[in-house]
Amino acid sequence: MxxxxxxxxxxxxIARLLWKIGPATVREIHTEVCKHRQADFATIQTFLRRIENKGYATSTLQGRTRVYAAKTRPRTVIRDTVDDLIERLFGGDAMxxxxxxxxxxxIGRTEIDELRNxxxxxEQQSAIKQEDRDDC
Amino acid sequence: MxxxxxxxxxxxxIARLLWKIGPATVREIHTEVCKHRQADFATIQTFLRRIENKGYATSTLQGRTRVYAAKTRPRTVIRDTVDDLIERLFGGDAMxxxxxxxxxxxIGRTEIDELRNxxxxxEQQSAIKQEDRDDC
DNA sequence: TTGCGTCACTTACAAATGTACGGATACATT
DNA sequence: AATGTATCCGTACATTTGTAAGTGACGCAA
Structure with a gap:
């Protein structure tokens, strides 16, 4: 592809917000962005258009307002982005x-517990993989 | 500042390599980069110059070759970069x-152990902080 | 029906980024 | 000394990015 x-x-x-609030109009995203910082409506519009052009979203006209919907899963974008960062900033080592x-x-209390889990x-998975390898 | x-x-x-191999000439960095991918000497030169202009490195002439040295600690750059990423991609939540x-x-065996540590x-630190709070 | 606000779409444009050419100079080798 | 080789520095230039102004259509309130 x-x-x-x-x-x-x-x-x-912007893509993150699109994932967060689901299919949305420019205005909805704009409103959301403005909760955190000033932003021009047209600017957001441009970003959404570019995101679509790059193939990460699709849009359809609902009446006269355009509704954007994410096309790529966050997972994918996150993986690619983080991989790239790790490559450049740490030479490929994630640790x-x-x-x-x-x-x-x-990191708070709750998160510590989650981390432990x-x-x-x-560790479990690692053990399983080990078994797999034994099978070969 | x-x-x-x-x-x-x-x-x-490039900055990463500069941290990695310490003060270095353009050629040294260039050689290092080329271990992984093709790159033009002049391009690396430009990057180093820009890194210096942005205030992340200094350089001095040793005879007729320029030696670049990192000025900012990796820690700082990493923090800023990662913070920014987390902000944009996860709305500020690191987890x-x-x-x-x-x-x-x-993540391999060894890393799992390290993680556990x-x-x-x-958890320890978290406990200590808790005490601090009790004192106030 | 005349505005006013809302959208969409186009176009602009400066700054940042990636990539590199070319001239000047100094060093090394013939 | 002449020529090749490595550097430096300045300059260039297409793209991408951030940011937005301008234009025209539509629908609702006055």
């Missing part, structure tokens, strides 16, 4: 980023 | 990224 060009930072912010996040960002699960 | 403009993706790749990393990237430490 046609190698979508990656989203710019600003486009990503430094994990470390950074755990150390620098304030995640790690446990990971 | 003068609000450094942030580094672009490509600049970051989704942590989750993503743990789930999507293949990190989480343990975190």
């Amino acid at each position: 046609a190698e979508k060009p990656s989203l710019s930072k600003s486009e990503m912010e 430094p980023l994990v470390r950074h996040l755990i150390e620098e960002r304030n 995640l790690v446990d699960q990971l | 003068a609000e450094k403009p942030s580094l672009s993706k490509s600049e970051m790749e 989704p990224l942590v989750r993503h990393l743990i789930e999507e990237r293949n 990190l989480v343990d430490q975190l």
